Amino acid sequence: MLQxxxxxxxxxxxxxxxxRLLPGxxxxxxxxxxxxxxxxxxxxDALGLNDPIFVQYFAFLGRAITGDFGTSTGVxxxxxxxxxxxxxxxxxxELSIAAILIALIGAIPLGYLAARRRGGWLDNAGVVGxxxxxxxxxxxxxxxxxxxxxxxxxxLPTGGRQSADIEATRVTGFFVLDGLLTREWDAAWxxxxxxxxxxxxxxxxxxxxxxxxxxxxxxxxxxEDYVRTARSKGLTRRIIRDRHILRNAMLPVVTTVGxxxxxxxxxxxxxxxxxxxxxVGQALAxxxxxxxxxxxxxxxxxxxxxxxxxxxxxxxSYAVIDPxxxxxxKVS
Amino acid sequence: MTSSRATKIDRxxxxxxxxxxxxxxxxxxGSPNGHDAGVSLAVSAWRRLRRNPVFIVGAVMxxxxxxxxxxxxxxxxxxxxxxxxxxxxxxxxxEIPPPQDGYPLGGDQYGRDLFSRMLLGSQQTLLVAALATxxxxxxxxxxxxLAGAFGGWVDSVVMRIVDVLLSIPSLLLxxxxxxxxxxxxxxxVILAVAIVQIPIFARLLRGTMLSVRESDHVLAxxxxxxxxxxxxxRHILPNSLGPVIVQSTLVLAIxxxxxxxxxxxxxxxxxxxxxxxGQMLGNAQDFFDSQPHLAFxxxxxxxxxxxxxxxxxxxxxxxxDPRQRR
Numbered sequence: 291m292l293q294x295x296x297x298x299x300x301x302x303x304x305x306x307x308x309x310r311l312l313p314g315x316x317x318x319x320x321x322x323x324x325x326x327x328x329x330x331x332x333x334x335d336a337l338g339l340n341d342p343i344f345v346q347y348f349a350f351l352g353r354a355i356t357g358d359f360g361t362s363t364g365v366x367x368x369x370x371x372x373x374x375x376x377x378x379x380x381x382x383x384e385l386s387i388a389a390i391l392i393a394l395i396g397a398i399p400l401g402y403l404a405a406r407r408r409g410g411w412l413d414n415a416g417v418v419g420x421x422x423x424x425x426x427x428x429x430x431x432x433x434x435x436x437x438x439x440x441x442x443x444x445x446l447p448t449g450g451r452q453s454a455d456i457e458a459t460r461v462t463g464f465f466v467l468d469g470l471l472t473r474e475w476d477a478a479w480x481x482x483x484x485x486x487x488x489x490x491x492x493x494x495x496x497x498x499x500x501x502x503x504x505x506x507x508x509x510x511x512x513x514e515d516y517v518r519t520a521r522s523k524g525l526t527r528r529i530i531r532d533r534h535i536l537r538n539a540m541l542p543v544v545t546t547v548g549x550x551x552x553x554x555x556x557x558x559x560x561x562x563x564x565x566x567x568x569x570v571g572q573a574l575a576x577x578x579x580x581x582x583x584x585x586x587x588x589x590x591x592x593x594x595x596x597x598x599x600x601x602x603x604x605x606x607s608y609a610v611i612d613p614x615x616x617x618x619x620k621v622s
Numbered sequence: 623m624t625s626s627r628a629t630k631i632d633r634x635x636x637x638x639x640x641x642x643x644x645x646x647x648x649x650x651x652g653s654p655n656g657h658d659a660g661v662s663l664a665v666s667a668w669r670r671l672r673r674n675p676v677f678i679v680g681a682v683m684x685x686x687x688x689x690x691x692x693x694x695x696x697x698x699x700x701x702x703x704x705x706x707x708x709x710x711x712x713x714x715x716x717e718i719p720p721p722q723d724g725y726p727l728g729g730d731q732y733g734r735d736l737f738s739r740m741l742l743g744s745q746q747t748l749l750v751a752a753l754a755t756x757x758x759x760x761x762x763x764x765x766x767x768l769a770g771a772f773g774g775w776v777d778s779v780v781m782r783i784v785d786v787l788l789s790i791p792s793l794l795l796x797x798x799x800x801x802x803x804x805x806x807x808x809x810x811v812i813l814a815v816a817i818v819q820i821p822i823f824a825r826l827l828r829g830t831m832l833s834v835r836e837s838d839h840v841l842a843x844x845x846x847x848x849x850x851x852x853x854x855x856r857h858i859l860p861n862s863l864g865p866v867i868v869q870s871t872l873v874l875a876i877x878x879x880x881x882x883x884x885x886x887x888x889x890x891x892x893x894x895x896x897x898x899x900g901q902m903l904g905n906a907q908d909f910f911d912s913q914p915h916l917a918f919x920x921x922x923x924x925x926x927x928x929x930x931x932x933x934x935x936x937x938x939x940x941x942x943d944p945r946q947r948r
Binding site: 296297300301304308311312418421422424425426427428429430433437441552553555556557559560563574575578579581586589590593594597598 | 676782783785786788789790791792793794797798801802875879882883886887888889900903907910911914917921924925928929932933936
């Protein structure tokens with residue numbers, strides 16, 4: 291928690307400084323290209339830019355804490371940046387969760403099999419494939435998937451989150467979940483179809499990384515004495531695999547999943563843009579193009595906080611996975 | 623002296639026991655001089671690397687890439703900035719010049735020779751990758767050495783800043799830095815990509831330095847009364863550079879990919895008369911549905927180069943780290 295608080299404090303200083311360093315400063319940042327000399331002077335005064343710098347900083351901090359980052363100037367002009375963010379955030383979470391699920395479900399079994407048959411064809415193909423996976427620009431992969439599966443073959447929709455002709459009830463903002471909750475099966479299926487390609491593109495890098503970590507970690511654990519002991523006790527392969535190898539090999543994998551959140555958020559900016567997915571990543575990309583700084587501030591602060599929070603949760607989950615950590619905490 | 627030699631041999635033997643590939647010198651004895659022992663790790667790593675097909679494939683890819691960058695001005699048939707085929711471009715019909723005599727790949731969206739642009743693009747791509755890595759490495763070395771050498775409050779302050787920078791997703795950070803410049807150029811792209819790498823290098827170096835600081839030879843140097851500066855720069859730092867060097871090889875790949883992503887988001891260099899693969903790929907997005915080959919060529923080259931650096935980096939990591947050697 292201390293870590294989180296520190297990150298937020300330093301981040302607020304960075305964002306505050308960033309706004310002042312931007313070409314034209316905060317006035318241009320807020321007014322965009324629409325500013326006249328008069329409105330600029332008025333805003334300079336209204337923003338308190340004639341006050342001492344630390345007074346300005348605390349004013350900024352006060353507004354930020356209450357969620358007031360100003361109104362969007364470019365992405366959706368006139369709407370409060372915070373509102374816009376909250377509207378779009380579920381879309382990004384939905385996409386990221388789908389991507390990390392694809393990566394976990396695919397990469398952990400593959401990594402395990404590759405490690406068990408070290409040097410076999412699956413192992414070699416997996417290692418080379420994972421290196422190719424991280425070498426492909428993610429937006430190019432997204433374009434490629436879209437080009438082949440949507441444009442050429444017409445199997446899947448080219449973008450967006452839901453077809454225009456479907457009227458779905460919104461409950462949570464997660465479109466697939468909404469469809470399931472309201473029992474609108476066609477809406478859920480349609481949302482899933484829209485979700486598949488962006489999630490696949492976004493999953494490419496976490497998939498490659500999780501595969502490699504699982505493989506390396508299983509290789510490490512397989513050599514441990516307790517695995518040999520378990521074998522000599524005559525335990526079944528399945529029990530050895532589930533209880534002795536996989537459970538112990540999962541700790542580095544869980545850490546990696548936490549660290550991949552950052553990559554997911556970076557990747558979301560690119561994939562959401564390619565597939566016109568209305569999430570915060572797309573808002574960020576549009577925001578940069580149209581110099582919508584209120585939106586950019588919210589998204590950057592929120593992305594950093596989400597990243598730190600996820601990693602905090604990952605740290606906490608260690609105790610669940612690894613009994614040794616639980617005991618160590620009790621002792622101390 | 624004898625006893626120190628004996629422990630050194632013990633240690634070598636224990637290291638050797640970890641894997642049959644680990645090579646001890648032909649006489650089976652370590653050198654009493656700590657310096658030689660350092661070289662022998664590099665030598666044994668190099669011996670392992672030379673036999674690793676992954677490394678060879680990666681090295682050949684990079685070799686060809688660098689060779690291309692050097693030779694490009696001599697083999698490129700046309701000036702990449704000239705709109706030679708402009709009369710064949712039709713904005714309305716989404717038409718661009720097809721392959722023809724003297725233009726094996728046809729033209730790009732402005733009627734410039736795509737083949738020449740691909741050839742010469744290697745130069746800028748190499749420049750972007752190399753400069754971004756060098757700047758990131760330089761900054762990381764300074765910060766990491768400060769934190770790792772001084773410890774205490776310097777370490778705390780540096781590492782908190784590093785933590786915050788690392789908590790911002792890398793692309794968001796790069797884009798935020800890129801946005802600070804009124805006009806985007808190749809240099810601002812390089813700077814944005816490089817600054818993102820500084821905290822990564824700094825944390826890596828500091829971590830390694832902390833573990834090296836606890837090792838016996840540093841303790842010995844301290845006991846001998848060697849000055850702190852000499853300990854840091856001659857004993858700790860040189861022995862901590864392995865992971866950093868490996869990381870820089872991987873960053874070369876990341877820099878090329880990040881530069882392409884920045885271009886894709888519209889934060890690439892505004893002037894595209896000097897071709898760069900990432901920029902070409904980023905700018906090809908508007909034509910992807912109708913003219914996908916405009917993206918395929920630079921994307922293919924970027925993938926090959928990034929893969930080359932990744933293969934070399936990963937095989938170097940394996941060779942240098944006995945724990946990962948498998």
